[in-house]
Amino acid sequence: MSAVRGPRARALRPRDRLRRVLTEAASAALAAGLLVWSLIPVYNMLLIALDPDEGDIEFEGLIWPPDPSLESFRAVLTQGYWLLEDFWRQFGNSVFIGVMTMLLTVLIGSLASFALGRMRLSRGWLFVNAPLLTYAVPASFLVIPFSKLMASYGLANSLWAIVAANVAFATPYAILILRQYAKLIPIELDEAAQVDGASPVQLYRRVYLPLMAPALAAVGTYALLLAWNEYLYQYVLLSSTRNMTVAVAIAQFFNSDEAPLNYMMAAAIIYALPPIVIFYALRRYIATGLTRGALKG
């Protein structure tokens, strides 16, 4: 480091003061722009959901609902429309897929990252990073043979098929993040525990998992969001209404011509709430998990 602190570093000349004001003004403008950019599609959802009229696109040129009503939310919550008949069951299916994807990704990912990172199974990059090869195969390519094979696995029209696809796509990234974070934990801890007679399983449960908690929370949230974002596999693999998820039900609304848009948007908003709540509740862990471990420069 060639740091020689000169006096010019601290002196504030008028030119610098003007520059500082301009920087602040530009920052404020950028912040306002980002606020609008982030919220416009969300506002649009509320605008459509709160419009009481059913039928076609009746929000002609409106930027504010003239007569806001919560009727559409009532219809969704009470399943009061034929496309919404199984809404709560479908919601349960989405929750099942999300939670199972999260748990299995954390479990399988942490086991694999422990073996690859802490037990030094192998040092070859081709082997250690092999899970990332999954991403060479686009999801839209894989889904076609996948849907054929699920029948022979006995998983046709089953929620477990979706969980399997989600876990297959979430774990490579999870292993990557967990291995990065694990580099922060001194290997001497493991060695000390081994000297005290800890078996690899005890090492994993008593040392690795507790110390990795922030990264596990980050990876779990990532898996949950991936499951909640996923649509293609659910659309292709789940055919019956009762096994459908909310994502597919909303898309069905979207593709049907006469279905009321306000009901669709109300369902979409209710569907969006759980991941948002969980995400903001765990935000602190995610921040530590990502900032202290993930993909460092």
Place this chain on the structure above:
Amino acid sequence: MLDRPRRPARRPHLPGWDLAWAIAFVVPYTAVFVGFVLYPVAYGLWMARDPALYGELLANPLYVRSLVNTALYVGIGVNVKLFLALLLSGFFMRRRWWIKALLPVFILPWALPSIPAFVSFHWMLIGEEGLIDSLLAALFGVQGPLWFHDRRLALASNIVADIWKWLPFWTLTFYAGRTAIPQEIYEAAAVDGAGGFRRFAYVVFPLLGNLYLVCTLLSTLWTVGDFTTVSLVSEGAPAYSTDVLATLAIHYAFDAAQPALGIAAVTAALPALIPIALILMRALQTRDVQL
């Protein structure tokens, strides 16, 4: 550079008993990988083994256009998204309370599920009844365009929706990367009189260069496989002219009941994707050499 302790010496080889445990720990993942990735891929390649399929595809102008669309969607989308994310991560490093307060709102698109988000994008851009055109009319008195009646506008809508959804994720990743740069390096650069731009060009970018490469490659792979955005925002309109490989393949496989053709459509992209995945795996290994 900074004087940092070298990596600890490698541990000696695993004793046989530990090796057995290590293998046992990787078994669940290996089972998932073989059962739900490797075997379906092999099966898919076997289904699309007939060379005539590829001739049929290349003779189809819709398919050739979808190749162009995919190149534009991925090429523009990924680069704009990551470059903006890199710049914005620097913005969020600023210590102002209102910038800190903005961050949770900015992250919202990532937490919002794709289906609601893209359905909303579709209706927002539906034409003069949509929110965007309504706002243009109310604020500036301009009549907005019919977004999905023009191929370029529809393609741009898809790209913008994709950027909107994934910008927060990559911004957070770069933000994490920046917090790993020791503060003294910034201070030293500031003392030496490096302004914002030069600090970015000579300090931040060289230090984050490899991370930027890794993220670009990862985002490219994920965006090529993206079906949801295009299938909901523009729905391929006008007249299938904005379809990408992913939507066209699903269309062939499930609407037209020609699964082999659908697989062949995406298989054509594999020669480009496998090298990208290999470079990604290699880049991840050289990364800790940087600092």
